[in-house]
Amino acid sequence: MLTEDFHPDTTLDKLGEECGIFGGFARSGNVKEIIRKGLFKLQHRGQESAGISCGEETQTLVKAKGLVMQALEDSAIEKAEGRFGVGHVRYSTQGGSSAVNAQPYLIRYMNEHVAIAHNGNVEKAMKIREKFEKIGEVFITNSDSEVLLKRIVFGLKKPPSQWTFEEIGTCLGDDFSNGAFSLALALPKRVVAYRDPVGYRPLFVCEAKEGCFIASEDIAFTGLNIEKVIEIMPGEGVEITENGYCIKRFYGQKKECKCVFEHIYFSHPASNIFGRNVYMTRVELGKTLAETDSIDADIVVPVVDSGIAAAIGYAQKSGIPFHTGLIRNHWVGRSFISPTQETRVNKVREKLLIVRPLIEGKKVLLIDDSLVRGTTSKEIVTMLKKAGAKEVHFRLSSPMLLNTCLWGVDIPTTQELIAAVYKEEKEIAKAIGADSVKYLTLQSLKDTFGQTGWCYRCFEAQKTKDENPQSKTLALTK
Ligand code: SF4
Known part of the structure; x- marks a missing residue:
């Protein structure tokens, strides 16, 4: 029985991120099973589609919509052979969920194969695409990843077997160094x-008994006989051959800007991203939140699973007892997933179950990692109150989400972001029916991670007039 429970909250009112990648060389002779297992551990980074391209001189591509174990079931990958390959799990952004956008993309150029698997977003891709189109180049997908590949092909104009690591890196660095x-x-x-x-998105290389592999998160290597795992630094890359791996710099170091949301929400709690353990970081954020809060509640309850680590941190610091007063139904399948507000609300009711005796007559401190549109939070607060909660105080272990992302995370428009619309914690509390709302401050977040080296764009208010919220009713009625 397959469920989407690898990262369940993506089915609720949460952010989506584009993609996880896994690839490498398998000494055993066939890399596909290792890639499939790696992608399975990266499923939380994308549930829309999954794919593998593998081979030796030539490659076989398998990709389909669905979860890894559906899209890449045994019969589907039967014919994929070879020691080298890349794989991809994809989160679909708005308007981009068609099967044609599933990755990897495999092309034949000068009678040789190249496949690409990409995590992130390069702003400049649209301009470069237009340039290509003006000279008669055609594109199969509407993805920036295809533009990246075409840019490399166009820059090198020789068989892929002759492309050097450095030459590919120059093509990427020349045009996409800010992407x-x-x-x-x-x-x-x-x-x-x-x-x-x-360095927006993470990347790791692993040396194992089974071969050498790369992945978006280090937990993807779990299960291999690992000898070494190294985080690739911004502007660096890795070349993997049957003789092993070699980490090389392809572009000069720029001002680092690592995505702080990888820690707040996207990455798996067990992962170690950008030099920090994700779970421990979330616990720390919960503690920091508690330090700046003075509410006297009876019980700390996490929104499962996304709020668990922060709630544990909050409870440890405040001394308020922690309980999983909300329990997830693990068997709600993907058929429930739908992007409309109405179905999101239905989804919450189907998915979250309340432990009544824990909640009845209590002042509940509800904790989640972030608040996007507020639709599901409103429903959770309603459910808790119906179950007899005396008060529900909502706490967020990240600051107000006020802005969109240009680098691969599907954040709704500012007109849909509840914090951008209502601005004040009091107003937000009113909008979701909570007795109070409190966010971690941006300053506290920066104190935790550092003033520089991290991207905080989505927590900083839009400056341009035309992108400001137009109506206070849009966020909760759309
Ligand atoms: S804008 Fe937000 S989600 Fe996007 S890269 Fe920056 S921190 Fe990450």
């Missing part, structure tokens, strides 16, 4: 991977 990309290419008998010079 977000952690990407991998499967070439004839080689895999190369690159992390953008700013």
